[in-house]
Amino acid sequence: MPSKTEKEKMLAGERYNGLDPDLQAELKKVKRLIRVYNLSETGPKRDSLLRQLVGHIGQNSTIEPPFYCSYGRNIYIGDYVYLNFLCTIFDNNQVHIGNHVMIGPAVQIYTVAHSLQAEDRNQGSETASPITIEDNVWIGGSAIILPGVIVGRNAVVGAGAVVTRDIPPNTVAAGNPARVIREIEQE
Numbered sequence: 001m002p003s004k005t006e007k008e009k010m011l012a013g014e015r016y017n018g019l020d021p022d023l024q025a026e027l028k029k030v031k032r033l034i035r036v037y038n039l040s041e042t043g044p045k046r047d048s049l050l051r052q053l054v055g056h057i058g059q060n061s062t063i064e065p066p067f068y069c070s071y072g073r074n075i076y077i078g079d080y081v082y083l084n085f086l087c088t089i090f091d092n093n094q095v096h097i098g099n100h101v102m103i104g105p106a107v108q109i110y111t112v113a114h115s116l117q118a119e120d121r122n123q124g125s126e127t128a129s130p131i132t133i134e135d136n137v138w139i140g141g142s143a144i145i146l147p148g149v150i151v152g153r154n155a156v157v158g159a160g161a162v163v164t165r166d167i168p169p170n171t172v173a174a175g176n177p178a179r180v181i182r183e184i185e186q187e
Contacts, residue, residue, distance in 0.1 A: 055076045085105045143158070
């Protein structure tokens with residue numbers, strides 16, 4: 001049985017070496033595409049660049065530049081989604097964003113985590129866990145979503161919140177670490 005590549009380990013949620021030459025080459029290629037995207041004008045060229053960058057982008061969805069990501073191809077965005085300026089997605093594992101999601105400016109979504117052991121970090125040891133943001137979610141500006149989190153349908157994440165664990169559907173969460181502060185009745 002052949003051993004897994006570092007990319008296969010990364011996407012499987014296993015410990016992998018982030019300094020792997022193949023992964024580094026892929027990151028370099030994506031950085032070039034992001035640079036062009038961030039300098040592009042609204043229109044067909046920008047739309048084409050975005051489709052090259054992310055794994056999927058639904059209809060009537062917008063990512064305002066500047067936008068930053070690590071691999072891009074692991075980002076799956078539904079219909080009628082809006083990512084405001086300065087969003088960063090470290091998609092070392094899959095990031096699924098549902099339909100009708102609003103993401104405020106400077107939101108950070110991180111699938112990757114580094115080892116707590118200094119020597120492991122120095123050698124490039126990382127893990128990555130997927131993130132899911134379900135339909136009809138609103139994430140306030142400068143919020144941070146950490147690895148492995150699911151933000152439930154119709155939830156609201158307050159500006160500046162640091163989301164370290166799942167947010168249940170139909171709730172408002174805020175703070176650092178984010179906690180549910182109230183439920184939302186849907187009409």
